[in-house]
Amino acid sequence: MDLDRRARARLLLRTTPGAVDYLFEEVRHLAGDITRRPDGLTLDWDGPLRPLADVRYFSGAAVVLDDVEARAGDPDGVFAALDAPVRFRVAPVGEERWDLRDLLSEKFGWVNDAGDWSVNVERDEREGLIAEIGPLFYPRRFGELTRAPASTTPVVAAVMVRLAKIEPGQTVVDPCCGAGTLLVTAGQMAEPGELLGFDLMDRWVEAARENLDARRVPCVVARGDAAALPLPDGSVDRLVANLPFGKRVGSHAGNTRLYPALLREVRRVLRGKGRAVLLTEDKRLFRESVQRTHGLRVVKEIEFTRPGAHPSAYVVTSRRS
Numbered sequence: 001m002d003l004d005r006r007a008r009a010r011l012l013l014r015t016t017p018g019a020v021d022y023l024f025e026e027v028r029h030l031a032g033d034i035t036r037r038p039d040g041l042t043l044d045w046d047g048p049l050r051p052l053a054d055v056r057y058f059s060g061a062a063v064v065l066d067d068v069e070a071r072a073g074d075p076d077g078v079f080a081a082l083d084a085p086v087r088f089r090v091a092p093v094g095e096e097r098w099d100l101r102d103l104l105s106e107k108f109g110w111v112n113d114a115g116d117w118s119v120n121v122e123r124d125e126r127e128g129l130i131a132e133i134g135p136l137f138y139p140r141r142f143g144e145l146t147r148a149p150a151s152t153t154p155v156v157a158a159v160m161v162r163l164a165k166i167e168p169g170q171t172v173v174d175p176c177c178g179a180g181t182l183l184v185t186a187g188q189m190a191e192p193g194e195l196l197g198f199d200l201m202d203r204w205v206e207a208a209r210e211n212l213d214a215r216r217v218p219c220v221v222a223r224g225d226a227a228a229l230p231l232p233d234g235s236v237d238r239l240v241a242n243l244p245f246g247k248r249v250g251s252h253a254g255n256t257r258l259y260p261a262l263l264r265e266v267r268r269v270l271r272g273k274g275r276a277v278l279l280t281e282d283k284r285l286f287r288e289s290v291q292r293t294h295g296l297r298v299v300k301e302i303e304f305t306r307p308g309a310h311p312s313a314y315v316v317t318s319r320r321s
């Protein structure tokens, strides 16, 4: 896709509820007529797509097909920026599915290819027909990571890194790093001086190392226990972690031991003005554990919603800061 060519369209940007404000903040100077919805934004875009493609707070983008022929035939539209011929599929959108397929291939020369498409026509509850743009999906813009079963959603990772407010040169630690999504995102969005990751399981340490090496993000990853970190007191500026929720990873009973121990470690290793951004769905236990950890407090909570899960990212700081 040519991201430097003019491309105009009404776009739907989809994100995770909880990330909409961050997405809005990032695009409000770049686009016109922005409308919020719980899972994203619609907006008017007119210009090269590169500045939009660089934004991490949306998972996918689609052209609103209010007038299919006008949009498909627009020489300055988003489809004209795609590699030719445009490869597409039409999802089961209703009766017009096959007419749409025939129109797009016969009138516009697009190639119907369900296995390798850059345009997916589907139906959105609010906008009606939309065309998802394959090259604007998050993994196509920022690269696919090897994932652990409970890996952090990339958009959530981006919001967590933003909440961490990492300053250049700071020491950043993920004590439960899994396949390293947060470490990669922190290394790419900020300029940490030192990036360190720990996980109890060798296979995730290995996966994190692969993900980091593939993106040339300098980081030390090692087997380690978040309840007994191999780090000196007061040596860490920022801590980010997607904790075991007690669903796919760990258990609530396990968390009743892990969370208090991990929070004691957070208090011990953080410097005075340090901050930790910790994601969990075992929320009551987490809040109670923070309250019982003398010296720590929650200063912000952002809830993310996705099918079957409502985790929150908690920003935790020292009471003195």
Ligand SMILES: C[S@@+](CC[C@H](N)C(=O)[O-])C[C@H]1O[C@@H](n2cnc3c(N)ncnc32)[C@H](O)[C@@H]1O
Pocket: 147, 148, 150, 151, 152, 175, 176, 177, 178, 179, 180, 181, 182, 198, 199, 200, 201, 204, 224, 225, 226, 227, 241, 242, 243, 244, 245, 249, 250, 258
């Ligand atoms: C929700 S996953 C993290 C996912 C990770 N952010 C990613 O994107 O792949 C939680 C991780 O914590 C690890 N873990 C559980 N208990 C731990 C402990 N006591 N110390 C270190 N890691 C632990 C698990 O092995 C798992 O990889």
